[in-house]
Amino acid sequence: MYRRRLTSLPLFFSHFHQVKRADQLKIYQAFSTEIINPVESESSSTRNSPYVAFVLGGPGSGKGTQCLKIAETFGFEHIGAGDLLRKEMYSSTEEGAMIQKLMREGSIAPSEVTVKLIQKAIESAENRKFLIDGFPRSEENRTAYERIIGAEPNFVLFFDCPEEVMVKRVLNRNEGRVDDNEHTVKERLKVYKAVTLPVVNHYAKKGKLYKIDGTGTQEEIFERVRPIFSSLSSLV
Ligand SMILES: Nc1ncnc2c1ncn2[C@@H]1O[C@H](COP(=O)(O)OP(=O)(O)O)[C@@H](O)[C@H]1O
Ligand SMILES: Nc1ccn([C@@H]2O[C@H](COP(=O)(O)OP(=O)(O)O)[C@@H](O)[C@H]2O)c(=O)n1
Ligand SMILES: [Mg+2]
Numbered sequence: 001m002y003r004r005r006l007t008s009l010p011l012f013f014s015h016f017h018q019v020k021r022a023d024q025l026k027i028y029q030a031f032s033t034e035i036i037n038p039v040e041s042e043s044s045s046t047r048n049s050p051y052v053a054f055v056l057g058g059p060g061s062g063k064g065t066q067c068l069k070i071a072e073t074f075g076f077e078h079i080g081a082g083d084l085l086r087k088e089m090y091s092s093t094e095e096g097a098m099i100q101k102l103m104r105e106g107s108i109a110p111s112e113v114t115v116k117l118i119q120k121a122i123e124s125a126e127n128r129k130f131l132i133d134g135f136p137r138s139e140e141n142r143t144a145y146e147r148i149i150g151a152e153p154n155f156v157l158f159f160d161c162p163e164e165v166m167v168k169r170v171l172n173r174n175e176g177r178v179d180d181n182e183h184t185v186k187e188r189l190k191v192y193k194a195v196t197l198p199v200v201n202h203y204a205k206k207g208k209l210y211k212i213d214g215t216g217t218q219e220e221i222f223e224r225v226r227p228i229f230s231s232l233s234s235l236v
Contacts, residue, residue: 057159106187111144161214
């Protein structure tokens with residue numbers, strides 16, 4: 001038995017007119033989007049394993065801001081990869097010092113370190129629905145997650161934003177971060193384009209990517225995100 005619903009979603013699947021998500025959804029991009037939810041056929045093992053959305057986008061694209069809204073509205077647990085690393089950075093261990101150096105340079109921390117922190121956060125949460133924000137930032141991050149966690153994300157959100165908008169937001173962020181300065185943001189943008197965008201393309205090819213216009217007000221962007229999560233609420 002299938003539950004059918006018609007919605008008009010502002011989805012932007014970059015390269016596909018028809019996208020098939022292996023787990024539960026079939027989504028056809030058109031003027032309106034049909035979502036077919038095989039609710040009754042969902043096995044209990046699927047229900048018990050964590051439901052994971054990765055959240056990607058350049059520095060300042062609004063990942064953290066939108067994750068807070070999604071978490072509050074749809075009951076997801078927000079795990080910020082950068083937040084986990086920053087916490088570790090202040091732990092006055094050797095690893096903490098290494099993370100601080102990499103963050104200052106705008107480089108990516110070793111995947112094993114980041115994935116282990118994410119794994120701990122998933123395991124210690126009561127929630128089973130997760131937004132993993134700022135991860136995977138490299139193909140190496142992605143394969144390390146698949147190897148250590150033994151799963152792929154259910155889907156991936158990607159906030160698409162022009163560089164000049166991202167830079168302006170980062171330089172106005174004012175959270176005292178070691179990497180929110182003109183020099184590091186330039187490096188981070190280079191890393192984003194060379195190392196993170198291939199991961200975004202990987203998920204686009206797999207039909208797992210929701211590309212969202214990251215310009216406009218926080219509220220406008222959230223209205224683009226909302227239908228994606230509304231359509232899931234009966235599933236997870
Ligand atoms: N739509 C928006 N318009 C203007 N400023 C924004 C918007 N979304 C987020 N910001 C601000 O821009 C900065 C970067 O946003 P953040 O969510 O931290 O991005 P990211 O996690 O992708 O780096 C923050 O100071 C945030 O308050
Ligand atoms: N998967 C990740 C995520 C963040 N990081 C590090 O943490 C920094 C800040 O990440 P973040 O996600 O908090 O940054 P924003 O994109 O939110 O501005 C990155 O520039 C990297 O140095 C990492 O090494 N690996
Ligand atoms: Mg962030």
